[in-house]
Amino acid sequence: MVKKQSFLRVLGLKNAVFGLKMGFERAKIGCNNRVFGCFLAVFRGKKCFNCFSCSACSGGTAGCKSGGLGGVAKGLILYFCGMLKVFPNNPYQENTIVLYDDSLECTIIDPGMYTAAEQNAVVNFISENKLKPVLLLNTHCHIDHVLGNKFVFDQYGLKPQFNIGEQDTMDAVSAYAPSMGFNYELSPNPEVYLPETGTVSFGNTELELIFAPGHSPASLCFYNRKDNVLVGGDVLFRGSVGRSDLPGGNGALLLKNIKEKLFTLPDDCTVYPGHGPETTIGYEKDTNPFF
Numbered sequence: 001m002v003k004k005q006s007f008l009r010v011l012g013l014k015n016a017v018f019g020l021k022m023g024f025e026r027a028k029i030g031c032n033n034r035v036f037g038c039f040l041a042v043f044r045g046k047k048c049f050n051c052f053s054c055s056a057c058s059g060g061t062a063g064c065k066s067g068g069l070g071g072v073a074k075g076l077i078l079y080f081c082g083m084l085k086v087f088p089n090n091p092y093q094e095n096t097i098v099l100y101d102d103s104l105e106c107t108i109i110d111p112g113m114y115t116a117a118e119q120n121a122v123v124n125f126i127s128e129n130k131l132k133p134v135l136l137l138n139t140h141c142h143i144d145h146v147l148g149n150k151f152v153f154d155q156y157g158l159k160p161q162f163n164i165g166e167q168d169t170m171d172a173v174s175a176y177a178p179s180m181g182f183n184y185e186l187s188p189n190p191e192v193y194l195p196e197t198g199t200v201s202f203g204n205t206e207l208e209l210i211f212a213p214g215h216s217p218a219s220l221c222f223y224n225r226k227d228n229v230l231v232g233g234d235v236l237f238r239g240s241v242g243r244s245d246l247p248g249g250n251g252a253l254l255l256k257n258i259k260e261k262l263f264t265l266p267d268d269c270t271v272y273p274g275h276g277p278e279t280t281i282g283y284e285k286d287t288n289p290f291f
Contacts, residue, residue: 083099083100083101083102083205083227084097084098084099084100084229084272085097085098085100085125086272086278087113087118087121087122087125088275089111089112089113089114089118089147089148090112090113090114090115090118090144090147091114092112092144092275093275093276094110094112094144094145094147094274094275095110095112095272095273095274095275095276096108096109096110096111096112096113096118096122096148097109097110097231097272098122098125098126098131099202099205099207099224099231100129100131100203101202101203101204101205102203102204103202103203103204104129104130104131104132104203105131105132105133105134105202105203106126106131106132106133106134106202106203107133107134107135107136107137107202107205107207108122108133108135108136108137108152108156108158109137109138109139109222109231110137110138110139110145110146110233110274111136111145111146111147111148111149111151111152112144112145112146112147112148113147113148113151114147114148114182118148119148119151122148123155133152133156133158134158134202134203135158135161135200135202136149136152136153136156136158136159136160136161137160137161137162137194137200137220137222138160138161138162138166139162139219139220139221139222139231139232139233139234139235139274140162140166140169140215140216140218140219140220140233140234141162141166141167141169141170141173141216142169142173142216142234142246143173143176143177143180143182143184144274145233145234145274146160146170146173146187147182147184149187149188150185150186150187150188151185153187153188159188159189159190159191159192160187160188160189160190161190161192161193161194161200162190162193162194162218162220163193163194163195163196163211163218163219163220164193164218165213165217165218166216166217166218166219167189167193168217168248169216169217169218169247169248170187170189172247173187174186194209194220195209196209196211196218196220197209197211200222205224205226206224206225206226207222207223207224207231208222208223208224208225209221209222209223210222210223210230210261210262211257211261212232212235212254212257212258212261212262213248213250213253213254213257214235214242214244214249214250214251214252214253214254214255214256214257214258215233215234215235215241215242215243215244215246215249215254216234216242216246216248216249217248219233219234219235219242220233221233221235221261221262223265223269228265228266228268228269228270229269229270229272230262230265230269230270230271230272230281231272232262232271232272232273232274233273233274234273234274234275235254235257235258235262235273236258236262236271236273236279236284236288237273237274237275237276237279238271238273238276238277238278238279238283238284239279239284239287239288239289240288240289240290241254241255241258241288241290242254242274255290255291258291259291262281263281263284263285263291265281266281266282267280267281267282267285268280268281268282269281269282271284
């Protein structure tokens with residue numbers, strides 16, 4: 001028993017040191033990077049749930065080539081690095097992101113909450129940290145990224161903001177949601193549409209808009225230059241890119257935008273994608289098989 005306890009203490013210390021190292025390297029602030037639960041790639045039949053979003057699958061019956069990155073995350077995964085919190089939500093394990101700063105204002109990006117438990121997790125985090133939601137942003141408007149738009153509106157009075165080129169994609173969700181088994185609550189339409197370039201701000205934080213269509217007609221990425229963090233939606237994944245065979249998709253344009261607009265960011269820029277774990281620009285430039 002003593003030997004087992006000693007082993008667990010050592011393991012815990014190693015995990016704490018690793019978390020602190022990741023906090024410095026990826027968030028550039030001295031916070032812990034804690035991962036709760038586990039990440040298990042579970043294949044469901046021929047394809048994993050993430051095939052709605054990523055291009056890692058062989059496209060037939062061989063499953064996912066990316067070592068599980070396209071798999072379904074079982075267990076609750078919450079990445080916490082400084083002023084950013086990630087909540088994997090809904091059957092597609094879409095990453096809902098809460099960005100906040102020392103002003104305690106926050107932005108909710110791509111709310112994919114579907115179940116009451118998922119909704120409560122986001123609301124409880126916001127209330128426990130005394131945050132004030134002031135913006136609701138969508139990188140794009142596929143169903144897995146907008147399932148929680150109506151909930152956020154009801155809870156905080158925020159209407160979504162996205163590029164106007166995504167409006168048709170948003171309008172289509174109510175038509176196909178039932179066939180996918182979703183009881184979709186209609187999202188309110190924006191009062192403000194985001195341009196292709198420019199910035200959007202909350203608290204003491206400025207996010208640069210990067211227009212990167214290809215996965216969807218008018219995808220936007222949000223870049224925090226000060227913290228060197230990119231919220232990328234379904235444009236670029238760890239070891240993969242967004243799929244481009246959905247309506248409005250364009251594979252050649254997607255790759256062009258990644259190379260010309262994302263790969264020009266610093267190599268140590270941390271990318272938080274719409275699904276799966278975070279990555280860096282440099283890692284994808286060096287290892288992503290699509291480039």
